[in-house]
Amino acid sequence: MRAHIPFNKPCIVGSELIYVGQAVAGGHASGDGPFTKRAQKLMEDRFDAKRVLLTTSCTSALEMAALLCDLGPGDEVIMPSYTFVSTANAVALRGAKPVFVDIRVDTLNIDERLIEAAITPRTRAIFPVHYAGVACEMDEIMAIARRHDLLVVEDAAQGVFAKYNDRYLGTIGHLGCYSFHETKNFGCGEGGALVINDPQLEKRAEILREKGTNRSQFLRGDVDKYTWMDVGSSYVPSDMLAAFLLGQLENMEKITARRGEIYAQYARMLAPLDEARTIQIPSVPQHCTTNYHMFHLLAADIDERTALIGHLRQAGILAVFHYVPLHSSPFARQMELPQSSLQVTDDMSSRLLRLPMYFDLRDHEVTEVANCVLSFYRDKDSK
Numbered sequence: 001m002r003a004h005i006p007f008n009k010p011c012i013v014g015s016e017l018i019y020v021g022q023a024v025a026g027g028h029a030s031g032d033g034p035f036t037k038r039a040q041k042l043m044e045d046r047f048d049a050k051r052v053l054l055t056t057s058c059t060s061a062l063e064m065a066a067l068l069c070d071l072g073p074g075d076e077v078i079m080p081s082y083t084f085v086s087t088a089n090a091v092a093l094r095g096a097k098p099v100f101v102d103i104r105v106d107t108l109n110i111d112e113r114l115i116e117a118a119i120t121p122r123t124r125a126i127f128p129v130h131y132a133g134v135a136c137e138m139d140e141i142m143a144i145a146r147r148h149d150l151l152v153v154e155d156a157a158q159g160v161f162a163k164y165n166d167r168y169l170g171t172i173g174h175l176g177c178y179s180f181h182e183t184k185n186f187g188c189g190e191g192g193a194l195v196i197n198d199p200q201l202e203k204r205a206e207i208l209r210e211k212g213t214n215r216s217q218f219l220r221g222d223v224d225k226y227t228w229m230d231v232g233s234s235y236v237p238s239d240m241l242a243a244f245l246l247g248q249l250e251n252m253e254k255i256t257a258r259r260g261e262i263y264a265q266y267a268r269m270l271a272p273l274d275e276a277r278t279i280q281i282p283s284v285p286q287h288c289t290t291n292y293h294m295f296h297l298l299a300a301d302i303d304e305r306t307a308l309i310g311h312l313r314q315a316g317i318l319a320v321f322h323y324v325p326l327h328s329s330p331f332a333r334q335m336e337l338p339q340s341s342l343q344v345t346d347d348m349s350s351r352l353l354r355l356p357m358y359f360d361l362r363d364h365e366v367t368e369v370a371n372c373v374l375s376f377y378r379d380k381d382s383k
């Protein structure tokens, strides 16, 4: 049966298509054109970020961050196993090792209380991941990093426009990485950004992003020719993508407000199941402002989750789970990483289910999805 409620759908909320037309008509469709500058400036102003550079994806932003941390063979980077593969791949590409630390039961973020025990003389950096747009405990993580002289790279792929206390995610560590993939809150199909909070890293970041050349300085008129300065790659997105993205970024409040309504409606309708301890629905700590990136629930076990996914699918509703924890993947096993117990990660990842969440999801559809979850548990009880 074809799903009539997909899991995700990209949206157009403002001037996206007009801007794309202007980017082409203006004669500068390659990278670092007027729309790239506007999108970067908008984020710098809104997030109070020192410097934001658009990239082709969050994956490329993470790769740039790994290069800026000067990671090499033998180096170790602390991160959760419960994350998307790009967080770890950025490190593995440099020949360094991800060291996985377990997560908290409340936010599913890296458990900051376990970080210090994972630090060795080879540790170079911590890559916290803000799961679902809810912040990691950044004060503690930054304090640990200061004590051990480590760099902090925030994987804020899911955390654009979310806050920890009064600071925007991505602007707290030395570097922050955003995603504008179509499955994220604000998107341009494929895209990302590197947030540079440590000014010492800015000049090299520009070079890495421009294929290892000082082209950015040349275009600003700082130097009179441009040449090969360092390693690098093609991390600059087309201005057409930046144009689409600008249309989305100009509507961050509108998009977030709608996602918040959807989140609240799911939470209200599923609260009885949570109160009965049949399922668990997410909770956001007081000092965190979420961007409502996802609404997820925890089933009792993997079999119940599988049955619930099937029940929803029968009704034409697509719900998905993630992640297969990285420590249990074939590639991580082959790397022979230091072993530690990742009990919470194993448990949560086998029970978590994400419900459809996108700007154009209508109220009656949210009701339909929540009712379908409720009917699954009603049928289960009466069996």
Ligand SMILES: *Cc1c(COP(=O)(O)O)cnc(C)c1O
Pocket (backbone or CB within 6 Å): 056, 057, 058, 059, 060, 083, 084, 086, 087, 129, 155, 157, 158, 178, 179, 180, 181, 190, 191, 192
């Ligand atoms: C989506 C995501 C990424 C990758 O983002 P891309 O822009 O698709 O490269 C990395 N980390 C996390 C936590 C993500 O959710």
